[in-house]
Amino acid sequence: MKQFIALLVLCIMVACSGVAKPDKPDNLIPEKKMTSILYDISLINGLRTANTARLKTSGIDPEKFIYDKYGVDSTQVAQSIAYYSVDFSRYNRMWESIRDRMQFQLDSVQEVKKVNDSINREKRLREQNKIDGQDTVARKIAPVLQQAPKNDSIL
Numbered sequence: 001m002k003q004f005i006a007l008l009v010l011c012i013m014v015a016c017s018g019v020a021k022p023d024k025p026d027n028l029i030p031e032k033k034m035t036s037i038l039y040d041i042s043l044i045n046g047l048r049t050a051n052t053a054r055l056k057t058s059g060i061d062p063e064k065f066i067y068d069k070y071g072v073d074s075t076q077v078a079q080s081i082a083y084y085s086v087d088f089s090r091y092n093r094m095w096e097s098i099r100d101r102m103q104f105q106l107d108s109v110q111e112v113k114k115v116n117d118s119i120n121r122e123k124r125l126r127e128q129n130k131i132d133g134q135d136t137v138a139r140k141i142a143p144v145l146q147q148a149p150k151n152d153s154i155l
Contacts, residue, residue, distance in 0.1 A: 021086045022079075029072060029080040035094045037077060039101055040066050 029037065044062040047055055055062070067073055085091050 022082050025076070025079040025083055027076050027079070028083060029070075029076060031084070031090070031094065033070060034080050034084060035097050037066060037070055037072070038081075038094065039098045040069070042098060042102070 044066070048062075063074070067077075084094065
């Protein structure tokens, strides 16, 4: 059994050693720009999953949009992905950066949503108070004003 496992490990090592790293393309997209392209591709793939109908009705071709935005073509993107993906630590660092950027965007959207929800809740309460004929602020302040000393001055 030990011999079989050793032979299997040896076969795997030999099979993997023949994988050649692709040559650096002449038109390699710089790492920072490639990270931004991968970020946009991820967003578009998420949009395709979440709202396919809206993407179709917008009339925007997502791939063409990315190529135009970054001034690249599909071959250049494919060659750059192939080049960067072979270097696991670099490619992993790029994807961690993309994940952090997406998390920041998600946190920002959630914060804006929370503020908007709070504003809408306050508007509803004010509308309700107008309907009831009560002013919430005046109602809350009145007891405090009644308890305040008449001569409340430091002079």
